[in-house]
Amino acid sequence: MSMRVRVVACGVIGIVAFSGVGTSQDEVAEEPANPTTKQLLMRDKLTQMANVLEGVTLDRFDQVEKSAATLRKISRAASWHVVEQTPRYRRLSRNFQEQAADLERHAKERNVEAATLDLVRMNVTCANCHQHIREEAARD
Numbered sequence: 001m002s003m004r005v006r007v008v009a010c011g012v013i014g015i016v017a018f019s020g021v022g023t024s025q026d027e028v029a030e031e032p033a034n035p036t037t038k039q040l041l042m043r044d045k046l047t048q049m050a051n052v053l054e055g056v057t058l059d060r061f062d063q064v065e066k067s068a069a070t071l072r073k074i075s076r077a078a079s080w081h082v083v084e085q086t087p088r089y090r091r092l093s094r095n096f097q098e099q100a101a102d103l104e105r106h107a108k109e110r111n112v113e114a115a116t117l118d119l120v121r122m123n124v125t126c127a128n129c130h131q132h133i134r135e136e137a138a139r140d
């Protein structure tokens with residue numbers, strides 16, 4: 001895989017990891033005292049994404065495949081926890097699950113280029129969905 005793709009992947013992960021997901025930086029930096037199921041699921045997504053990056057970096061495709069499968073399942077589970085799903089939310093959720101399924105398949109094929117791009121696309125979907133949630137919250 002080209003270095004450029006790898007650098008892009010790390011950059012995107014960095015942006016997602018440090019830009020914060022909640023309504024303020026502090027909320028993300030501090031663990032909530034009583035995290036909801038959805039928050040726990042979302043936090044596990046961060047862990048699984050780090051596992052994917054590690055797997056892609058070290059050619060551990062079993063690890064990538066396993067984490068991709070977990071991410072797909074978390075996304076399916078998490079979708080139950082959002083009461084008012086907008087059409088855009090549903091679309092983003094479905095895209096994420098498809099991207100995770102692609103990643104699983106590419107890991108099985110040991111296709112590092114494709115797996116890296118899947119990871120980037122998933123990161124973009126994480127960020128898009130959180131941005132969407134913020135915009136919806138700001139409208140209420």
Ligand code: HEC
Pocket residue numbers: 021022027032035036038039040042043045046049082089092093094096122123125126127129130133
């Ligand atoms: C389809 C929408 C959607 C996608 C895709 C999505 N999330 Fe989330 N995420 C949410 C929602 C909704 C919340 C708010 C949960 C809450 O606070 O109740 C959230 C919150 C979070 C939080 C904060 C949890 C907390 O403790 O407050 C983290 C961390 C997070 N997401 C990580 C991720 C990561 C990493 C990805 C991508 C691998 C991702 N999410 C993809 C919808 C999404």
